[in-house]
Amino acid sequence: MIDLQFGLAPLILLLLFLVAASIKILREYERGVIFLLGRFWRVKGPGLVIVIPGIQQMVKVDLRVVTMDVPAQDVISRDNVSVKVNAIVFFRVLDPEKAIIQVENFLVATSQLAQTTLRAVLGKHELDEMLSERERLNLDVQNILDAQTDSWGIKVTNVEIKHIDLNENMVRAIARQAEAERERRAKVIHAEGEKQAAQALLEAAQTLALEPAAMQLRYLQTLTQVAGDKSSTLVFPVPVDILGQLMGQARSAQALTAPVASPAAPSAQPPAQA
Template sequence: MTLDTLTGIAPVIVILIALLAAAIKILREYERGVVFTLGRFTSVKGPGLIILIPGLQQMVRVDLRVVTMDVPSQDVISRDNVSVKVNAVVYFRVVDPQKAIIAVEDYLMATGQLAQTTLRAVLGKHELDEMLTERDRLNMDVQKILDAQTDAWGIKVANVEIKHVDIDESMIRAIARQAEAERERRAKIIHAEGEKQAAVALLDAAKMLSQAPAAMQLRYLQTLTQVANDRSNTIVFPMPGDLLEGLMAKRAAPAGEPKP
């Protein structure tokens, strides 16, 4: 084969190589190819070796792996008129490559914008306390709404996680004061409940002692023993009431009357 012949067929060889490269596509296990023939949808192919008709068929690659999308911080006004900043993360994947390419122009951008608006709409219906304490339920609500709306795009939203709820510094101080007042309220209730139970117990004890005068004397002697063991300089000596009544009666008796 002469040099002129090689020079003449070289362009043909280059064209054949280019056509072969355009016709053969290799898709990974997590990829699918949406094939269009003359602009019309033909099929979804992959994974593995894919052969296309150059010039007539085109293929769009679609990744089926889970996409982790960070939702930027959103300004949300809660139902009790508290302004907060909330950001979240959305986990989703493509389950229908045909819908993901044909039904929406850019499913990544569409899902991200929808996640932002849904996050604001859902959290705006709840109070601040619910945002802080019931985060799991809010995650579930946002996930259900997103999953229902992206189903037409061939997208499956697997999970939504609210990461941060940023509150203004003045609101943080107000929450701290509220928590302190709540603790004081609980302490007062517990103290009052203890006083009530103690009063009931003392009433029962007084009824039992009143039925046995000897028991009252024993209790009086026990009290004196406890006072004697006290090392303080001041001792309060309890005096039975019936003894005081007897002394006062003798003192108040007339001089001519015999004392009992």
């Protein structure tokens, strides 16, 4: 009887070890892809999962969003400018079966695909578009990645271009271009202001010309402003039309006071000779 008990003890220990080894616990964000004798059986989880050792194998798959940093890529834009671009890809596994069976390592495959897609998409655009239209480029890269990884059971949720690195010569060229653009805008704004000022002055002159008394009131207002300033110099504005009248009167007076030249007397003829 004692020998029988000693013979069953190893079997009981082996059975307990197999039971303990067959019990798996999966978290809420994990799924287990079960293979039965090498063939796909089913996807289990989360919670308590029984896996028969030696007959069944389980591969865990994380369903949380993965944040993948795409290394800096050398990109030549459409206008032949060499830049270095890196990005971030956000994706998650929707179908654990496809993610394990259809591709060897979906993390590595997605990373390599993101690098090649980033170079291909950015190479079709000019440098100005890379710098000013990042949102559209992010959406283009995301759509291409999402379409190609759909057969792997992966959903690309977002792509963000993180940094575009330019060499120093290109940075200085862009700075000069921006400075020239600002100067152009300043000149255009200044010319537009001069045009508006000239238009306003023309309208004011036309308004004043309609009523002579308005010009006199404006003249008196100008004198009041000049007299109110505490200055040793007094500027006395004289309207141009008054100067014209004074100059006309001076010319008339000068013409009236000028002496009139008398006619020359006839010269005496010499007496005739006998």
